[in-house]
Amino acid sequence: MRVSISRRNLMWLSGLALAGSMTLVQAAPLSFTVPLTGAQEVPPVETKGSGAADLTYDPGTRLVTWTVTLNGLPSEATMAHFHGPAATGKNAGVKVWLSGKGAPVTSPLKGQATLSPADAQEFLAGEMYINVHTKDHPAGEIRGQVLPPKSN
Numbered sequence: 001m002r003v004s005i006s007r008r009n010l011m012w013l014s015g016l017a018l019a020g021s022m023t024l025v026q027a028a029p030l031s032f033t034v035p036l037t038g039a040q041e042v043p044p045v046e047t048k049g050s051g052a053a054d055l056t057y058d059p060g061t062r063l064v065t066w067t068v069t070l071n072g073l074p075s076e077a078t079m080a081h082f083h084g085p086a087a088t089g090k091n092a093g094v095k096v097w098l099s100g101k102g103a104p105v106t107s108p109l110k111g112q113a114t115l116s117p118a119d120a121q122e123f124l125a126g127e128m129y130i131n132v133h134t135k136d137h138p139a140g141e142i143r144g145q146v147l148p149p150k151s152n
Contacts, residue, residue, distance in 0.1 A: 029058040034130055034144040036068075041131075041143045042091050049073035051107075051142050053130050062120045063112060066098060068130070070107040075136035077105035084119070084128035088145045095119055095128060105132075124148055 036051035038044060051070045057063070070077055080099045086092035096113050099105045115123055122128055126147045131140040 027059040029056050030148050031056045032147075032149050034146055036070075036130060036132060036142040036144040038142055040088075040129070040145065041137075041140050042089055045137055045141050047074065047137070047141050049134070049142050051132060051144075053144060053146075055146070055148075057123065057148060059120070059124070062115045062117070064096075064115060064123065065112040066110065068098060068107070068109040068132070070105075070109070070132065070142075073132075073134055073141060075134045075141075077107075077141075078133050078135060078138065080105060080109060080130065080132045082123075082128050082146070083131050085122045085125075086127060086129060088129075092129075095122075098130065 034053040038047035082096040134141040
């Protein structure tokens with residue numbers, strides 16, 4: 001009888017361990033590129049400048065990392081941010097500074113931030129955009145909507 005109880009306990013513990021390990025499985029980090037253009041600004045900006053933001057987002061930690069490369073901006077970049085919540089063609093307030101406040105903006109611009117749970121939902125829903133501001137266009141010269149790939 002003692003063997004029977006031990007087997008039953010072993011089966012119960014095995015099932016519990018399996019169920020617990022399944023909750024530890026997290027979605028894999030998402031890596032994608034966001035093109036930055038003047039045409040995406042609201043209203044659109046005519047510029048020869050462009051850029052690209054290489055983003056990686058880890059849903060388990062809500063950590064987003066970025067490398068933003070700027071090309072051909074006719075004036076100095078002054079700041080860069082994530083803005084939201086906003087769909088394509090809409091404007092919104094600043095969510096996360098990509099450049100340091102008051103710090104020079106040089107390309108490539110690298111950094112990381114942990115998003116709040118609400119900001120993470122907006123990020124994954126495509127309701128954020130990246131905006132790069134310049135001396136010539138203080139409201140923003142190039143912009144790109146953050147559209148993460150759908151995770152499986």
